[in-house]
Amino acid sequence: MMNSPRKKFHSYFKWQTLLIIITLFFLLISALPNLYTDKVKIELLPNSSSVQQITITKLKNLFDKHNLSVNEIHTGNENTSIVLNNKTDKMAVSTLLNQTLKDDYRLESSLISDMPAWLSSLNAKPIKLGLDLSGGVLFVLDVDTEQALFDRLKDIALEVKTIAMDNRIRGVNVIQHKLPENITDIKQNLLVNYPLSATGKIDVLFSELKKTYPDLTQQKTDTTQVTLTFSSQKAVQFRQETMKQTLKTMRGRIEELGITEAVTLQQGKNNIRIELPGVHDPEEAKRIIGATATLDFYQLAENSKAAGILRMADENGRKLNLNSKVVFSGSNIKNARAGQDQMSMPLVNLTLDAVGGKKMSQFSKRNVGKSMVTVFSEFYRNAENKMIKKSKIINVATIQQHLGSQFSITNMSSQQAAQELSLLLRAGSLTAPVTIVKQRTIEATLGVDNINNGIKALSVGISITLIFMIFWYRSLGIIANVALALNLVSLLGLMSLLPGAVLTLPGIAGLVLTVGMAVDTNVLIFERIKEELKRGHKVLQAIERGYKSAFSTILDANITTMITGIILYSIGNGPVKGFALILCLGILTSMFTGVFVSKILTNLAIKKNKTQLLGVKA
Amino acid sequence: MNQIKINTNVNLTSFRVASFYCAVLFVVIALFGLFNKNLELGLDFTGGYLTEFTTEKSVSQKQMNELLTSYLPENFKLTSADEGTHWSVQQADNESSLKGKEWLADFAIDSQLIITPQDAIYIGSQVGEELINQGGLALLTAIIVILLYLSLRFEWRLAAGAVIALFHDVLIVLGLFAWFGISFDLTILASLLAIIGYSLNDSIIVGDKIREIMKSGNEEKIDKVINQAIKSTLVRTMITSGTTLATIIAIWGFAGESLAGFSIALFTGVLVGTFSSVAISATVPQLLGLTADYYNKKQEELCTLP
Numbered sequence: 041m042m043n044s045p046r047k048k049f050h051s052y053f054k055w056q057t058l059l060i061i062i063t064l065f066f067l068l069i070s071a072l073p074n075l076y077t078d079k080v081k082i083e084l085l086p087n088s089s090s091v092q093q094i095t096i097t098k099l100k101n102l103f104d105k106h107n108l109s110v111n112e113i114h115t116g117n118e119n120t121s122i123v124l125n126n127k128t129d130k131m132a133v134s135t136l137l138n139q140t141l142k143d144d145y146r147l148e149s150s151l152i153s154d155m156p157a158w159l160s161s162l163n164a165k166p167i168k169l170g171l172d173l174s175g176g177v178l179f180v181l182d183v184d185t186e187q188a189l190f191d192r193l194k195d196i197a198l199e200v201k202t203i204a205m206d207n208r209i210r211g212v213n214v215i216q217h218k219l220p221e222n223i224t225d226i227k228q229n230l231l232v233n234y235p236l237s238a239t240g241k242i243d244v245l246f247s248e249l250k251k252t253y254p255d256l257t258q259q260k261t262d263t264t265q266v267t268l269t270f271s272s273q274k275a276v277q278f279r280q281e282t283m284k285q286t287l288k289t290m291r292g293r294i295e296e297l298g299i300t301e302a303v304t305l306q307q308g309k310n311n312i313r314i315e316l317p318g319v320h321d322p323e324e325a326k327r328i329i330g331a332t333a334t335l336d337f338y339q340l341a342e343n344s345k346a347a348g349i350l351r352m353a354d355e356n357g358r359k360l361n362l363n364s365k366v367v368f369s370g371s372n373i374k375n376a377r378a379g380q381d382q383m384s385m386p387l388v389n390l391t392l393d394a395v396g397g398k399k400m401s402q403f404s405k406r407n408v409g410k411s412m413v414t415v416f417s418e419f420y421r422n423a424e425n426k427m428i429k430k431s432k433i434i435n436v437a438t439i440q441q442h443l444g445s446q447f448s449i450t451n452m453s454s455q456q457a458a459q460e461l462s463l464l465l466r467a468g469s470l471t472a473p474v475t476i477v478k479q480r481t482i483e484a485t486l487g488v489d490n491i492n493n494g495i496k497a498l499s500v501g502i503s504i505t506l507i508f509m510i511f512w513y514r515s516l517g518i519i520a521n522v523a524l525a526l527n528l529v530s531l532l533g534l535m536s537l538l539p540g541a542v543l544t545l546p547g548i549a550g551l552v553l554t555v556g557m558a559v560d561t562n563v564l565i566f567e568r569i570k571e572e573l574k575r576g577h578k579v580l581q582a583i584e585r586g587y588k589s590a591f592s593t594i595l596d597a598n599i600t601t602m603i604t605g606i607i608l609y610s611i612g613n614g615p616v617k618g619f620a621l622i623l624c625l626g627i628l629t630s631m632f633t634g635v636f637v638s639k640i641l642t643n644l645a646i647k648k649n650k651t652q653l654l655g656v657k658a
Numbered sequence: 659m660n661q662i663k664i665n666t667n668v669n670l671t672s673f674r675v676a677s678f679y680c681a682v683l684f685v686v687i688a689l690f691g692l693f694n695k696n697l698e699l700g701l702d703f704t705g706g707y708l709t710e711f712t713t714e715k716s717v718s719q720k721q722m723n724e725l726l727t728s729y730l731p732e733n734f735k736l737t738s739a740d741e742g743t744h745w746s747v748q749q750a751d752n753e754s755s756l757k758g759k760e761w762l763a764d765f766a767i768d769s770q771l772i773i774t775p776q777d778a779i780y781i782g783s784q785v786g787e788e789l790i791n792q793g794g795l796a797l798l799t800a801i802i803v804i805l806l807y808l809s810l811r812f813e814w815r816l817a818a819g820a821v822i823a824l825f826h827d828v829l830i831v832l833g834l835f836a837w838f839g840i841s842f843d844l845t846i847l848a849s850l851l852a853i854i855g856y857s858l859n860d861s862i863i864v865g866d867k868i869r870e871i872m873k874s875g876n877e878e879k880i881d882k883v884i885n886q887a888i889k890s891t892l893v894r895t896m897i898t899s900g901t902t903l904a905t906i907i908a909i910w911g912f913a914g915e916s917l918a919g920f921s922i923a924l925f926t927g928v929l930v931g932t933f934s935s936v937a938i939s940a941t942v943p944q945l946l947g948l949t950a951d952y953y954n955k956k957q958e959e960l961c962t963l964p
Binding site: 509563 | 744855867
């Protein structure tokens with residue numbers, strides 16, 4: 041009988057221990073980059089080849105004279121690079137260099153990490169720090185709600201024409217004035233003209249219009265003319281809703297970029313302020329945020345005489361006539377994922393919302409065998425700062441069957457194109473064009489002092505815990521402390537691995553709190569062991585039983601908290617999301633180190649039956 | 659070591675029941691505060707007024723913070739950009755806050771800085787309406803799932819105890835913030851999350867012990883079972899709460915202003931969480947009519963089935 045637990049113990053020790061050690065090692069390596077800091081590197085690039093190279097001693101003397109400390113100065117064949125000790129000196133050094141060197145050199149600054157080469161070759165990265173700890177990039181976006189209203193009226197104009205056609209009212213003409221440049225707050229309207237002969241039937245049109253667009257004001261301005269406008273109150277409401285929608289879309293896009301701790305808010309009437317933490321490459325963020333891509337699905341027009349024909353050329357220059365009424369637009373897309381078909385050609389799988397699904401179902405049922413065209417549109421500002429909409433046909437497909445809310449866009453040019461399109465579609469399409477009007481690097485909102493104080497507080501807190509554990513549990517306390525330290529390292533490693541994890545000051549506090557709560561795991565186990573000893577079990581047996589029976593309690597408590605964490609992570613946003621992530625990761629690592637690692641440590645430390653453990657005689 | 663003696667069972671039971679009514683009273687006071695005084699929502703929730711300006715010379719954030727603190731009547735949030743030359747000040751949108759750009763001229767004289775006003779504009783909240791609704795939905799979902807999971811693993815009365823304790827803890831922290839008018843921002847919301855985790859943890863560990871004693875069948879009276887469970891988990895509860903509270907006090911003392919609200923929320927949360935694990939999550943099942951032989955009965959029922 042004595043043999044069997046021993047055997048078990050032996051095999052447990054072999055491969056499971058190995059697995060745990062490998063995991064620990066892996067997390068340790070992942071946590072390593074956090075030890076190194078980023079440094080500012082300023083490069084001096086000569087403006088012309090005739091400029092004489094500046095010597096290192098000359099630069100050194102210059103910096104010494106102005107009491108600026110630099111880490112190293114390095115001269116290459118053409119350029120000179122300077123690495124600063126303090127990030128905060130960047131401004132002073134730049135001004136000084138600009139003054140001294142005048143027009144001979146251009147300055148280019150970048151951030152470099154002082155990680156050893158082997159570590160950076162592993163592509164290991166430190167944890168991203170939040171806006172409060174390391175600043176980030178600020179974007180201010182301008183939302184062109186006027187253009188959105190214009191587009192809305194344009195849709196209505198088409199609707200008017202369609203209704204007129206359906207009711208066989210001839211000669212109806214809709215005029216929409218172009219948006220004047222640089223004038224805001226104009227009253228946009230549609231002028232509907234009709235011949236005298238249609239007076240009898242025209243009421244049908246307007247009553248039907250009233251039904252579809254109850255917000256639209258109809259005013260008879262002439263015997264044969266009706267002006268359609270949104271009352272100023274409705275127009276304001278429309279603008280507010282557009283802003284709200286854009287804000288929501290922007291939050292979605294930032295989330296798609298994998299940034300949890302961003303700040304997104306409305307600024308003034310037409311602007312959106314976005315602060316992104318830890319973005320070192322603003323261009324990438326800019327591309328996704330600033331992209332105002334929308335996807336519209338059109339039917340290929342059967343004859344070119346129908347109302348509102350859209351003429352567009354596809355990639356091969358073939359002219360296509362589109363029925364200008366959109367079947368459904370990008371705002372109906374619920375989900376989009378890049379994928380591959382059986383021939384491993386890239387495609388984008390789309391899932392539509394209820395409204396889009398219904399539209400698609402109705403449309404495809406009536407049009408099996410006909411073609412549907414996918415048009416990708418993007419807004420951008422040209423050299424004269426005028427908003428321009430660029431549309432291109434990305435796909436023409438024949439409707440093979442009655443489609444529902446799920447279908448795919450095939451014939452994507454590359455896997456990357458499919459990825460990018462799906463990301464944009466997932467993040468939501470914008471009804472109003474947006475442009476980035478401001479971009480600025482912002483500094484940490486908490487000063488260096490605050491951060492140092494925070495770290496001091498955490499060290500004190502952890503120290504108290506560690507000292508107490510040793511005092512209370514003696515030798516097992518040391519094991520608990522080692523497990524705690526490993527827990528902290530594992531958590532840091534795990535957070536460095538996840539691109540979405542961002543550390544803020546409250547995040548650090550949360551981190552320490554999870555460590556504090558990780559003590560709980562060990563306390564539970566040790567109290568169990570004590571209980572088992574009191575019941576008269578031998579030390580080794582008590583340890584074995586203690587770990588085993590405490591485990592189910594620990595599991596129950598942690599799973600429940602994990603459920604909360606996961607739900608709040610998937611639905612919450614901003615700091616709540618970030619905190620929920622730390623909480624969940626903390627639970628995982630504390631279970632890992634508190635139960636498995638400390639078990640191994642206990643087995644290593646106590647190999648024989650002792651006479652006494654935890655102050656209880658066995 | 660750890661010879662914490664609790665008097666007789668009778669005393670502990672009456673103590674528990676008394677604590678339970680105390681807890682009910684606390685919740686009523688907290689609710690009263692929440693409905694009467696309302697939570698003072700921070701800039702994250704309310705939005706506010708943003709003033710932007712540039713200074714000619716680079717100024718450190720600490721210095722600017724001090725200058726503005728002595729000048730502005732209310733709390734504000736400061737962001738700097740472009741190496742300490744571009745500043746954004748966010749204030750609450752109310753009567754006492756300084757709006758427009760006019761005050762900047764005065765401030766420039768006051769602080770002896772050369773200031774160029776940039777923008778003065780209203781800004782919206784960081785938390786959209788849809789996110790508040792979603793957040794509420796998330797909490798509701800979480801609570802239902804927890805109830806289900808605990809009912810499955812334990813017994814519905816123990817599960818109800820844990821969830822009621824959870825409500826108690828969160829409500830009391832919210833009530834405290836309402837009564838003392840401490841600004842409630844997103845950071846505090848995040849700390850509520852930690853409190854939820856902590857509260858559940860405490861309740862489950864007591865509940866787990868209750869189940870264990872019930873299953874062993876040594877005790878016949880439910881209040882004895884519960885008392886024994888509390889006694890045997892007391893050391894653990896004290897150590898965990900103690901070390902966690904010590905950490906929070908350290909954060910409170912050293913990290914200063916920026917984490918004060920956060921520490922207050924956590925401190926209260928852990929304190930009431932520990933209290934409620936005894937007063938509520940262990941007592942509610944008893945009040946709901948849990949009997950000591952529940953698990954044995956269940957086993958008998960199972961056995962009689964063919």
